[in-house]
Amino acid sequence: MARGGVAIDEQDLERELLRKSVGALSATRHHCADCGRTPLIGEALHVYAGPVTVCELCRPLRREAPERSERVRHSEYGHAVRVRRRLAI
Ligand SMILES: [Zn+2]
Incomplete structure (x- = not known):
C-alpha cells in the first residue's frame, strides 16, 4: 500500500547513501x-602559494621552494588517549 510519497527502490537508496558517504570522505x-x-600517511605534503598542495612525487617538477612542508597524519591524530603518570611527591 502506497503512502502517497515517492517510492524508492532499496538498491537505489543503498547506492545513494554510498555516494553520499564517499563524497563526504573525499571532501x-x-x-x-x-x-x-x-x-599516504607519513608522506610529505608541500604547500605553495594559493594554497596549492603538491605530493612528494610531484615536488621535483617545481623549481620554487614550497612555503611549508608537512607530514600527512592519520585522521585520528591528536584524538588518541594518552596515559599520564603522576610524579610521586
Ligand atoms: Zn602529485
Whole structure:
C-alpha cells in the first residue's frame, strides 16, 4: 500500500547513501594539485602559494621552494588517549 510519497527502490537508496558517504570522505582529504593522488600517511605534503598542495612525487617538477612542508597524519591524530603518570611527591 502506497503512502502517497515517492517510492524508492532499496538498491537505489543503498547506492545513494554510498555516494553520499564517499563524497563526504573525499571532501576532507588532501590531494595533490598536479596528479590528483591522495598522499599516504607519513608522506610529505608541500604547500605553495594559493594554497596549492603538491605530493612528494610531484615536488621535483617545481623549481620554487614550497612555503611549508608537512607530514600527512592519520585522521585520528591528536584524538588518541594518552596515559599520564603522576610524579610521586
Ligand atoms: Zn602529485
